Amino acid sequence: MLVRVPPERNAVRLRASHSLIKVMAEPDRDSEIKHFAAIIKGIRFAMLTTLEDDGTLHSRPMATQDVEFDGDLWFFTRADSPKVSEASAHRQVNVSFADPDASKFVSASGTADLVRDREKLEQYWKPAYKVFFPQGLNDPELVLLKVKVHTAEYWDSANTKLGRAFDFARAYVTKDVSKLGQHAKIGL
Amino acid sequence: MLVRVPPERNAVRLRASHSLIKVMAEPDRDSEIKHFAAIIKGIRFAMLTTLEDDGTLHSRPMATQDVEFDGDLWFFTRADSPKVSEASAHRQVNVSFADPDASKFVSASGTADLVRDREKLEQYWKPAYKVFFPQGLNDPELVLLKVKVHTAEYWDSANTKLGRAFDFARAYVTKDVSKLGQHAKIGL
Numbered sequence: 155m156l157v158r159v160p161p162e163r164n165a166v167r168l169r170a171s172h173s174l175i176k177v178m179a180e181p182d183r184d185s186e187i188k189h190f191a192a193i194i195k196g197i198r199f200a201m202l203t204t205l206e207d208d209g210t211l212h213s214r215p216m217a218t219q220d221v222e223f224d225g226d227l228w229f230f231t232r233a234d235s236p237k238v239s240e241a242s243a244h245r246q247v248n249v250s251f252a253d254p255d256a257s258k259f260v261s262a263s264g265t266a267d268l269v270r271d272r273e274k275l276e277q278y279w280k281p282a283y284k285v286f287f288p289q290g291l292n293d294p295e296l297v298l299l300k301v302k303v304h305t306a307e308y309w310d311s312a313n314t315k316l317g318r319a320f321d322f323a324r325a326y327v328t329k330d331v332s333k334l335g336q337h338a339k340i341g342l
Numbered sequence: 343m344l345v346r347v348p349p350e351r352n353a354v355r356l357r358a359s360h361s362l363i364k365v366m367a368e369p370d371r372d373s374e375i376k377h378f379a380a381i382i383k384g385i386r387f388a389m390l391t392t393l394e395d396d397g398t399l400h401s402r403p404m405a406t407q408d409v410e411f412d413g414d415l416w417f418f419t420r421a422d423s424p425k426v427s428e429a430s431a432h433r434q435v436n437v438s439f440a441d442p443d444a445s446k447f448v449s450a451s452g453t454a455d456l457v458r459d460r461e462k463l464e465q466y467w468k469p470a471y472k473v474f475f476p477q478g479l480n481d482p483e484l485v486l487l488k489v490k491v492h493t494a495e496y497w498d499s500a501n502t503k504l505g506r507a508f509d510f511a512r513a514y515v516t517k518d519v520s521k522l523g524q525h526a527k528i529g530l
Contacts, residue, residue: 201389254385255443259402309402
């Protein structure tokens with residue numbers, strides 16, 4: 155037997171459902187950034203991957219800054235280093251964070267910029283960096299590589315079962331069971 | 343007072359010096375592979391970075407195979423996954439390994455290939471992978487992503503001082519003191 159539902163109730167249901175999906179699909183940017191900041195907090199090194207002129211992908215460890223993530227990642231480097239010329243020629247880079255003991259992995263895709271602003275250099279500078287830059291803040295080769303993060307994904311199987319996948323950007327749809335643990339994609 | 347050295351002695355010195363540089367600059371490929379195998383042994387996950395069509399660099403964790411490295415890295419994946427289409431469009435990829443507790447980081451640059459060979463699938467298959475591929479070896483989407491490693495670099499500051507850099511491929515020249523700990527580049 156077919157039960158007809160009054161059109162009004164159908165409409166309400168559809169609106170409720172649509173509203174729910176919208177809230178889940180477009181989370182508040184600030185809360186997403188806070189969420190991502192909490193995930194990468196305490197991971198002291200990241201791997202920065204750049205594209206070389208010949209098409210090779212090249213990565214190297216970079217010390218992270220001990221500051222709350224606000225949408226940008228900052229790394230001290232030398233202006234004459236290969237990573238700087240690579241990131242200048244192809245500005246799209248990847249920053250990955252790995253905490254294998256916690257089975258936590260993060261991929262952040264973004265755009266690189268060189269920043270020589272003295273105020274920024276002073277903001278992030280630590281005396282310990284003198285090991286790499288003996289002249290300190292007065293080193294003419296000292297620059298900051300800023301990565302503006304556009305999208306980020308993370309995988310965490312420490313507290314979740316294997317095979318679960320979430321995609322924040324696409325209304326929390328479980329898409330790929332071949333992923334490890336919890337997998338979230340964050341649009342920043 | 344100028345001391346003239348007989349030409350023969352000069353020639354011997356030059357040959358000896360040249361031979362020494364050659365040995366250091368072109369180490370035996372098998373021993374280099376064994377060296378690299380020892381470095382990555384036991385690291386269960388790697389980050390695979392690929393280039394997307396729009397120029398974005400994208401990375402994701404991949405389970406490594408518990409076999410001795412012989413020049414190629416192998417990862418099980420699904421033929422319909424984004425990483426496969428990205429690695430097919432731009433075959434040069436990067437595989438990075440991170441063991442932050444040991445301050446050990448590895449970057450391997452190479453070329454990706456898809457392998458559907460049944461013998462290879464059986465060689466690397468483990469029953470535990472059924473979590474991701476319930477149909478097991480009969481899953482039509484099950485493929486191996488093979489990365490033939492061309493160059494590799496590693497950083498290890500656990501047992502070395504900060505600021506040391508080695509480059510195996512370029513005659514062990516210390517090039518960049520801004521690197522962390524021991525830094526070796528291996529041409530495979």
